[in-house]
Amino acid sequence: MKIDDKLxxxxxxxxxxxxxxxxxxxxxxxNIIRLISEKKNEPEWLLDYRLKAYKHWxxxxxxxxxxxxxxxxxxxDIYYYSxxxxxxxxYSNLDxxxxxxxxxxxxxxIPLTEQKRLMGVAxxxxxDSVSVGTTHKEDLEKVGVIFCSISEAVEKHPELVKKYLxxxxxxxxxxxxxxxxxxxxxxxxxYIPKGVKCPLDLSTYFRINAKESGQFERTLIIADEGSYVxxxxxxxxxxxxxxxxxxAIVELVTLDDAEIKYSTVQNWYAGDKEGKGGIYNFVTKRGxxxxxxxxxxxxxxxxxxxxxxxxxxxxxxxENSQGSFYSVALTNHYMQADTGTKMIxxxxxxxxxxxxxxxxxxxxxxxxxxxxxxxPSATGARNYSQCDSMLIGDQCAANTxxxxxxxxxxxxxxxxxxxxxxxxxxIFYLQSRGFTSEKAVSLxxxxxxxxxxxxxxxxxxVEAVKLIExxxxxxxx
Amino acid sequence: MNIExxxxxxxxxxxxxxxxxxxxxxNHLDQFKLNGFQEISKDSYKFTNIESFxxxxxxxxxxxxxxxxxxxxxIPTITFLDGEFFGSENLQPEISIKMVKSHFNEVKDLFTTxxxxxxxxxxxxxDGTIIEVARNSSVLRPLRILHILTKSTVSAPTNIxxxxxxxxxxxxxxxxxxxxxxxxxxAETYIxxxxxxxxxxxxxxxxxxxxxxxxxxxxxxxxxxSFRSVIVSASGMMNRKNLxxxxxxxxxxxxxHALFLTNGSEHCDxxxxxNHRCEDTTSEQMAKGILDGESKGIFTGKIHIxxxxxxxxSSQINKNLLLSxxxxxxxxxxxxxxxxxxxxxxxxxxxxxxxxEVFYFETRGIPMERARNLLALGxxxxxVQKIENQESRKHIQDIVKNKLNEKFxxxxxx
Numbered sequence: 098m099k100i101d102d103k104l105x106x107x108x109x110x111x112x113x114x115x116x117x118x119x120x121x122x123x124x125x126x127x128n129i130i131r132l133i134s135e136k137k138n139e140p141e142w143l144l145d146y147r148l149k150a151y152k153h154w155x156x157x158x159x160x161x162x163x164x165x166x167x168x169x170x171x172x173x174d175i176y177y178y179s180x181x182x183x184x185x186x187x188y189s190n191l192d193x194x195x196x197x198x199x200x201x202x203x204x205x206x207i208p209l210t211e212q213k214r215l216m217g218v219a220x221x222x223x224x225d226s227v228s229v230g231t232t233h234k235e236d237l238e239k240v241g242v243i244f245c246s247i248s249e250a251v252e253k254h255p256e257l258v259k260k261y262l263x264x265x266x267x268x269x270x271x272x273x274x275x276x277x278x279x280x281x282x283x284x285x286x287x288y289i290p291k292g293v294k295c296p297l298d299l300s301t302y303f304r305i306n307a308k309e310s311g312q313f314e315r316t317l318i319i320a321d322e323g324s325y326v327x328x329x330x331x332x333x334x335x336x337x338x339x340x341x342x343x344x345a346i347v348e349l350v351t352l353d354d355a356e357i358k359y360s361t362v363q364n365w366y367a368g369d370k371e372g373k374g375g376i377y378n379f380v381t382k383r384g385x386x387x388x389x390x391x392x393x394x395x396x397x398x399x400x401x402x403x404x405x406x407x408x409x410x411x412x413x414x415x416e417n418s419q420g421s422f423y424s425v426a427l428t429n430h431y432m433q434a435d436t437g438t439k440m441i442x443x444x445x446x447x448x449x450x451x452x453x454x455x456x457x458x459x460x461x462x463x464x465x466x467x468x469x470x471x472x473p474s475a476t477g478a479r480n481y482s483q484c485d486s487m488l489i490g491d492q493c494a495a496n497t498x499x500x501x502x503x504x505x506x507x508x509x510x511x512x513x514x515x516x517x518x519x520x521x522x523x524i525f526y527l528q529s530r531g532f533t534s535e536k537a538v539s540l541x542x543x544x545x546x547x548x549x550x551x552x553x554x555x556x557x558x559v560e561a562v563k564l565i566e567x568x569x570x571x572x573x574x
Numbered sequence: 575m576n577i578e579x580x581x582x583x584x585x586x587x588x589x590x591x592x593x594x595x596x597x598x599x600x601n602h603l604d605q606f607k608l609n610g611f612q613e614i615s616k617d618s619y620k621f622t623n624i625e626s627f628x629x630x631x632x633x634x635x636x637x638x639x640x641x642x643x644x645x646x647x648x649i650p651t652i653t654f655l656d657g658e659f660f661g662s663e664n665l666q667p668e669i670s671i672k673m674v675k676s677h678f679n680e681v682k683d684l685f686t687t688x689x690x691x692x693x694x695x696x697x698x699x700x701d702g703t704i705i706e707v708a709r710n711s712s713v714l715r716p717l718r719i720l721h722i723l724t725k726s727t728v729s730a731p732t733n734i735x736x737x738x739x740x741x742x743x744x745x746x747x748x749x750x751x752x753x754x755x756x757x758x759x760x761a762e763t764y765i766x767x768x769x770x771x772x773x774x775x776x777x778x779x780x781x782x783x784x785x786x787x788x789x790x791x792x793x794x795x796x797x798x799x800s801f802r803s804v805i806v807s808a809s810g811m812m813n814r815k816n817l818x819x820x821x822x823x824x825x826x827x828x829x830x831h832a833l834f835l836t837n838g839s840e841h842c843d844x845x846x847x848x849n850h851r852c853e854d855t856t857s858e859q860m861a862k863g864i865l866d867g868e869s870k871g872i873f874t875g876k877i878h879i880x881x882x883x884x885x886x887x888s889s890q891i892n893k894n895l896l897l898s899x900x901x902x903x904x905x906x907x908x909x910x911x912x913x914x915x916x917x918x919x920x921x922x923x924x925x926x927x928x929x930x931e932v933f934y935f936e937t938r939g940i941p942m943e944r945a946r947n948l949l950a951l952g953x954x955x956x957x958v959q960k961i962e963n964q965e966s967r968k969h970i971q972d973i974v975k976n977k978l979n980e981k982f983x984x985x986x987x988x
Contacts, residue, residue: 162617473900488914491882497909501922506896509925516911516918 111336111366114200116181118307124173127151130279133178137248137282140255150268150278157272164464164496165404165433167377168340175342177280179307181224221246221285221301223314233297242295242326243288247315250286257288261319265348265385265412273344274381277313281346284314289324289355298327298554303343305334305365305376311342318348320355322388329557330361332401337366338374340403345380353388353415358396360553362561365401372431372460375403382409383439386418386447393419396552398561399426399436400568408466410439413447413475421450423549425561427568428461428493437467437484437499442475442508451482454546457493458569464496471508478508486516487545489538489569539566575631575758577610583728584697595678595699598685602696605688613690621872621904622843624691627786627812632726632756649746649969651718657700657729660722668711669743674702674732681734684764691788695730695760702732705745707771709738716744716776716966723785726755733763737771737799744774744963746970749787751810756784763791767799769823774802776966778973781810783838790816797823804961805832806970808977809842809869817846821855832861833957835977836869836901843872850879850886853913859890859920862957864950864978865901875920876908883913890920895927895953951978 121132130151134144159170221231221244237244243254250258268278285301305312320326334341343365349357359382368375378401384393395409405428411420422438440449449469457463465484486495497514519541527537543550543562550558575583584603588596605613611625650664652671659673674681681704685696703719721731737743749759767773773793781787787810795801805815819828834842848857863871877888894903907920927949935945954974961967 486909486911488911488916491884491914493914494912495909496911497907497920499905499907499922501905501924502902503894503896503904503924504900504902506899506901506926508896510923512905512907512920512922514907514909514920516909516916518914518916 108336108366110333110364113335114306116306118179118181120176120307120310121178123176123309125175125177125280129177133280133282136178137251139251142259143251146263146268147279150275153269154272154275154279157275160272163406163435164466164498165406165435165462167404170342170377172276174309176307176310177313178282179310221299223283223285223301223303224306236297237295240293240296241290242293243286244299245286247284247286247317250317254286254288257319258286258317261317261348261350265350265383266346266381270381273379274346277315277344277346277381281313281315284316284345286316287318287326287328289320289326291321292323294324295326298329300329300331303330303332305341305343308337309339309341311344314345316345316347318350318357318359320351320357322353322355325356327358327554328360329554330359331364333364334366334376336374340375340377342377343379347380347382349384349393351384351386351388351391351393351418354390355388356392357384358394359384359409360396360557362398362557362564363401363405364564367401367432368403368430370430372403375432376401378402378405378407380407382407383412384410384420385412386415386420388415389417391415391418394421394423394552395438396423396549397425398549398553398564399424399434400564403432405432405434405436408437408439410441411449412441412443413449414443416444417446418444419448422453423552424453425456425546425549425565426454426463427456427565428463429458429568430461432461434462435464435466437465439468440470440480442471442478442480444475446477447475448479451480451484452548453484454549455484455486455495456489456542456545457486457495458489460492462494462496464498466498468500468502469510469512470502471505471510473504475505476507478505480508480510482512484514485545486514487542488516488518535570539569542569575628577607580628580694580728581607587698594682595675598678598682599697599699602693606690606693606697609690609693611690613688613693615689618845618874621870622812622814622841624814627841628758630811631758631786647718647969649716649718649965651720652703653720653722654701654731655722656725656727657721657731659701666713666715666717668708668713669717670706670708672704674704674734677704680704684734687790691760692762692790695762698728698730698760699732700730702734704734704736706736707738707741707743710740712741713743716746716963716969718746718748721749721759721761723749723751723757723759724753724755726757728758728760730760732761735763735765735773735775737765737767737773739768740770742772744776744961744966746776746778746966749779749781751780751782751785754782754784758786759788761789763789765791765793765801767793767795767801769797769799771799773800774804774962774966776804776806776961776970777815778970779807779809779813780973780977781808781813783811783840785810787813789814791818793819793828795819795821795826795828798825800827800829802829802960802962803831804957804970805844806958806974807832807834807842809834809836809840811839812841814843815845818849819847819857820849820851821857822851824852824854826852826855828855828857829960830857830859831957831960832873833954833974834863834871835954835974836863836865836867836871838867838869840867840869842869845874847876847878848888850877850883850888853882853884853886855883855886857888860957860960861892862954863894863903864897864954865894865903866897868898868900870902872904872906874906874908876910877918877920879911879913879916879918881912884915886913886916886918888916888918892920892922893953894924895950896924897926897950947978951975954978
């Protein structure tokens with residue numbers, strides 16, 4: 098079976114927006130951090146936090162345990178702050194936003210302008226280092242939901258930011274967490290007050306545009322007692338020959354009976370066929386279920402980035418709290434992915450579910466790495482993990498490294514994993530029913546990922562299916 | 575015992591050695607003195623800090639006072655006492671046995687690994703057996719290599735097992751510790767399975783709570799040959815097993831089954847690696863742990879499928895039973911797959927005895943303690959059932975039953 102290479106390039110978001118940008122000089126120093134902080138009118142405590150993180154970062158060396166080859170990154174050769182040029186530092190409404198920028202988001206299919214806002218999703222759009230606009234703000238304010246960029250939150254709700262920032266992912270957590278804590282520029286902030294079910298799905302769209310810049314966004318979501326929110330995240334970047342760094346931190350906090358659903362469709366530029374260029378996606382994502390009966394659910398579809406290296410995790414502190422992780426990671430060409438999750442059970446009767454599907458094609462590497470830790474206090478904890486890999490082509494690799502630590506005998510922990518390929522029989526069966534071999538592969542892959550896709554909101558699910566199809570179009574042989 | 579004491583003991587033991595064995599031991603001793611425990615993979619020994627366990631060992635070279643109890647069984651046996659040849663009985667004609675000491679030059683090329691523990695083994699290298707099983711023979715009765723340890727010292731036996739084409743054999747390597755000696759037993763076993771042979775290798779350990787036991791088993795499996803390893807270990811203070819099965823030619827089949835029983839503050843670390851180096855190879859693994867007291871168990875099972883090793887099937891299952899609140903288990907299955915036409919699966923579960931199952935027994939008039947016994951025994955014996963040779967199986971089954979009886983808080987097993 099051989100499918101012709103139909104499309105030479107299938108990354109439709111690879112365009113560059115010609116817009117003047119304002120950048121700080123390249124490199125990282127205390128001065129740059131002070132400049133970023135000053136630019137954003139930050140209070141003293143936040144600058145202190147950044148500087149502390151920076152000092153800690155200087156003491157760290159780049160980790161080596163990961164299962165991907167990362168070329169040495171010159172941290173002094175990156176722009177740490179880049180923003181589209183306007184008269185103002187922040188946009189107070191969309192009329193002030195440049196038309197090029199709006200067109201960019203239009204092209205990406207992100208509804209920022211009035212007529213498209215009817216779609217019923219509130220969006221915060223982040224372009225390089227700044228948030229461009231947040232829609233549906235008024236509707237959300239009516240029910241008390243705060244949804245804005247983190248810079249705005251620092252200004253308007255400093256008490257909330259101060260209370261929660263860095264409490265889930267401290268700056269000392271890891272190398273890139275320290276870097277992000279020192280230089281983070283923008284990202285989204287969400288606060289759902291007590292008892293509120295957020296009436297709209299919230300969404301952030303990240304776009305890297307500027308050359309040789311790094312994106313260091315910071316997202317903080319707090320769900321107060323009895324609240325609920327569904328949050329979606331999407332990302333793209335232009336096609337360039339150089340690698341670009343994206344090192345974000347996402348922190349989630351749920352209090353008693355609250356629930357956060359966090360979904361990501363990650364489609365950063367992954368480099369060309371020879372593995373040139375692409376984004377390094379090194380993200381620390383973690384949620385803390387602090388309250389009783391609280392829930393956090395991570396769903397991710399990782400289809401882009403030259404290197405994906407992230408472990409969205411749940412720390413289950415509250416009694417009966419639940420964490421879940423659903424992931425599809427697709428790699429092709431020379432992409433590398435080392436992704437998975439950590440479930441730390443601390444509270445009684447905590448439950449967690451892990452479903453991970455890895456698909457590797459061509460010369461790519463796909464690693465699932467997961468930790469399930471049952472602390473002595475987690476009586477009656479329950480975990481179920483399933484991680485399946487699918488290999489397409491004989492030069493790719495699929496590795497599975499789960500780690501299971503159980504320190505309480507009442508816990509029940511189950512783990513299973515399989516690896517397989519698409520069999521010729523399956524393809525033949527579908528072909529005999531009139532499908533082309535390409536469509537057949539796509540059907541089988543989508544079936545393989547079904548368990549994850551069904552946890553995504555409908556629009557996202559459709560998008561994810563299309564994305565996987567598109568990615569596989571010329572990589573199935 | 576720290577590096578100095580270990581080196582001093584090794585030095586002393588060199589006195590009556592000469593020839594190439596002396597050079598070999600000296601060389602590795604020098605390397606060990608130089609690097610100590612540095613030469614060890616931090617990843618692979620993540621949960622087992624070898625050096626600190628060695629520090630806990632006290633050195634007291636006392637002889638075991640009472641007589642060596644009778645471990646006689648009807649099984650053909652070669653006995654080693656504290657690492658030195660002691661005697662043999664009922665041996666069978668198909669099996670030829672040579673001593674490592676007197677045939678060292680023939681086998682010295684096997685010792686290629688260079689980590690701290692193998693350095694230590696080589697520096698202490700004592701006697702052992704080179705067992706060769708003749709071509710086209712089926713040896714019905716198992717062969718037992720029995721190591722009895724009575725002294726608080728370091729012993730380092732070596733076993734080399736060569737099984738020629740079209741031969742079937744079952745070999746038991748049994749290590750027994752007498753009294754409360756605090757010792758280090760560092761063993762290495764090399765197995766060669768020639769074309770079409772079938773080997774069953776059973777490694778069984780009955781330790782006290784003071785000893786260190788480190789053993790490495792390496793198997794090379796040729797075309798259409800099959801190798802089955804069964805590890806049964808009633809642990810010591812620290813017990814580490816490294817098993818590596820290399821499936822080198824089409825049709826090779828490897829199996830690795832392990833059962834460990836730990837209690838008190840014991841520590842057991844089982845590390846297995848199955849390397850599918852060639853296409854059309856298959857493997858199967860089952861590892862089970864029964865943990866009581868404050869003991870700690872670690873299972874790391876790697877399945878490595880090399881590039882171009884197509885049409886490979888491999889499965890692995892790991893199950894752990896925690897009998898007490900403070901026992902801990904770490905399970906790390908690892909799949910590394912570099913070929914696409916493979917079927918690979920692994921599973922892992924950890925839990926306690928099910929109340930429902932115990933209750934079912936009680937409704938049938940069987941008291942709780944007994945019910946727990948039976949359930950734990952049933953859990954453990956699944957591994958023992960994998961042994962094909964009936965005589966071997968019976969022998970191991972008795973050891974497991976006795977061990978569960980005397981060591982565990984689950985009561986009496988009749």
